[in-house]
Amino acid sequence: MSFLTVVVRGLMRRRVRTGLTLIGISIGIAAVVALVGISRGFEKSWEVGLKARGTDIVVSNMSTSLTPKPFSASVLDRISTLPHIAATCSLFVELMSIENSEMMIVSARQWNCFGWENLKLVSGRMPHDASEHAVVLGQTAAQVLQKNVGDPLQVEATELSVVGIVSGGALVEDGSAILSLSLFQEITGNQGKINVIDIRVSPATSEKEVNALCEQIQKTVPEVRAVSISQHLSSSQGYRMVRAMSWGTSLLAVLVGVLGVMNTMLMTVFERAHEISILLAIGWKRSRIVRMILCESALLGFLGGVVGVMLGAVAVKILQATPAIRGLLEPDLSLGLLGIAVVIAVCVGVISGLYPAWHSSRLTPGSVLRG
Amino acid sequence: MNSSSPVGEAATPLVFEAVDLKKDFDDGQVQALRGVSFRISENDFIAITGPSGCGKTTLLQLLGGLDRPTAGTLRYRGNSIEDLPDLAAYRAREIGFVFQAFHLLPTFTSFENVQIPMFETDRRPSQRAERALELLKAVGLEHRLNHFPSKLSGGERQRVAIARSLANGPSVLLADEPTGNLDSVSAGLVLDLIARIHQEQQMTVILVTHDMEIARRASTTFLMKDGQFVDGSPQH
Numbered sequence: 001m002s003f004l005t006v007v008v009r010g011l012m013r014r015r016v017r018t019g020l021t022l023i024g025i026s027i028g029i030a031a032v033v034a035l036v037g038i039s040r041g042f043e044k045s046w047e048v049g050l051k052a053r054g055t056d057i058v059v060s061n062m063s064t065s066l067t068p069k070p071f072s073a074s075v076l077d078r079i080s081t082l083p084h085i086a087a088t089c090s091l092f093v094e095l096m097s098i099e100n101s102e103m104m105i106v107s108a109r110q111w112n113c114f115g116w117e118n119l120k121l122v123s124g125r126m127p128h129d130a131s132e133h134a135v136v137l138g139q140t141a142a143q144v145l146q147k148n149v150g151d152p153l154q155v156e157a158t159e160l161s162v163v164g165i166v167s168g169g170a171l172v173e174d175g176s177a178i179l180s181l182s183l184f185q186e187i188t189g190n191q192g193k194i195n196v197i198d199i200r201v202s203p204a205t206s207e208k209e210v211n212a213l214c215e216q217i218q219k220t221v222p223e224v225r226a227v228s229i230s231q232h233l234s235s236s237q238g239y240r241m242v243r244a245m246s247w248g249t250s251l252l253a254v255l256v257g258v259l260g261v262m263n264t265m266l267m268t269v270f271e272r273a274h275e276i277s278i279l280l281a282i283g284w285k286r287s288r289i290v291r292m293i294l295c296e297s298a299l300l301g302f303l304g305g306v307v308g309v310m311l312g313a314v315a316v317k318i319l320q321a322t323p324a325i326r327g328l329l330e331p332d333l334s335l336g337l338l339g340i341a342v343v344i345a346v347c348v349g350v351i352s353g354l355y356p357a358w359h360s361s362r363l364t365p366g367s368v369l370r371g
Numbered sequence: 372m373n374s375s376s377p378v379g380e381a382a383t384p385l386v387f388e389a390v391d392l393k394k395d396f397d398d399g400q401v402q403a404l405r406g407v408s409f410r411i412s413e414n415d416f417i418a419i420t421g422p423s424g425c426g427k428t429t430l431l432q433l434l435g436g437l438d439r440p441t442a443g444t445l446r447y448r449g450n451s452i453e454d455l456p457d458l459a460a461y462r463a464r465e466i467g468f469v470f471q472a473f474h475l476l477p478t479f480t481s482f483e484n485v486q487i488p489m490f491e492t493d494r495r496p497s498q499r500a501e502r503a504l505e506l507l508k509a510v511g512l513e514h515r516l517n518h519f520p521s522k523l524s525g526g527e528r529q530r531v532a533i534a535r536s537l538a539n540g541p542s543v544l545l546a547d548e549p550t551g552n553l554d555s556v557s558a559g560l561v562l563d564l565i566a567r568i569h570q571e572q573q574m575t576v577i578l579v580t581h582d583m584e585i586a587r588r589a590s591t592t593f594l595m596k597d598g599q600f601v602d603g604s605p606q607h
Contacts, residue, residue, distance in 0.1 A: 001482075001483050002496055003490065005483070010478075012478070278474045279476075279487070280459070280462075281435070281462065281474075282463070282535065282536075283459055283462040283464070283488050283539065284491060288490065364437075364438070366437040
């Protein structure tokens, strides 16, 4: 019989209570996996989208909302002559409710800029020109909206025609409705306004030069922010808020898990005071009793973590399939995140077991004989 | 002062020596032991007897290092038990306990219960299992290895408890009313087993009982009353 057997038997003593505690931790860990996975996935999908468009620098005015604040399209004229800039593309990116989709990315792009280059036609055609009342849908967006080539699509008060289905090489692109910038400005009443400028730098430009260019753009146009794509999301207040909220909510759930485990382990120690006294009476060291309690709570945490990771992954898949966010995100359920979640669960177990273990170490063996 | 062998005349090495041993509870309101002195030698078979509440169990607790005396001195092989560097190791290796209520762990089988004390030794799991099997065979329970305590009779439980007490090869067996919860047949078997262990393993046995019949099986009897040895005790 190994020490692990002793630990497992301790947990199996009250199976229902152990099971309920396990569920408590699992829910906390599932929250970590789901919320953090989604927020990370959200960031990642935007980053992949930017990379797919071949963007090196993003000029925008990120606010606390998820989409940038609009600014004058004339900003482009002020920065397009700066060194190392190979190409630019003005955009208006908005999250909008379109027909049966509560939240759809609408990506309006300056006609004929490099922002159209990554789009590969799956069916249909691209718009003939900037003024055609036409839209192309990413593959996922077409599925979500249940549209095919030739179908009408209502954007705001204007009816557009779906002329093509495209693959954009990134989830964000595939989940977007893409149309010309001037058309979008016209139908939304945002004439002369854009909210993003994608910049592609010359091929030989070093990272240092890219950073210097960003600084130069900011000096030239103080009302916007220019960041390289690697810094784009980490510097965004909106994403930082999403990240903080997902971790904050998760940690609250984890805290509930901590209290659950602590309660269980305390009950265990109280109930097993007699048993612990027997162990002390037959020669077990207090350190071994402490180790036993800590191992039990750590094992409880570990099992809760494993179950929680699975629950979280399932929850994410269900969320992914909900119409409101379908096609908008690809959760980051990387091994790293899942590993972190299990480590958190084990830490929850150990931390929760500290007080009960300390309490158990204060029991005296004499009570066995007196009893 | 009472002693099983007078001071200066010990023929065999002393195992325990107590001088004016006192134990109070509840801030001195209860005086469980009121200054007892005695000597117990190697291979002695001592019975401590007396009415309930006379201090027998308290004395056993002090001998087993489960509690500390309020005053007086208690030595094990010349060393003060209170000053032993590792009291848990003393309990694990030197002392075997047998309790009236058996005190087996309910979630472990007989076989596993006997292995529990051996976690405090260097034995590997396979060696622990081997030793547990050997001990359970010795107490006639090889056919009950995988039975949980709830599935054993009182006598069988006590025999498992005796096997457990011998797990680490202690030199002293402390038994607190070991037959208190048993019928007469089972009690006889358990007492025979304890007597056999005493003889075969040359082990010092200290047995607490309120039954004078049982006490007579020991080589020496300490009769206690109100926390003290009664005049004339020890009785041979």
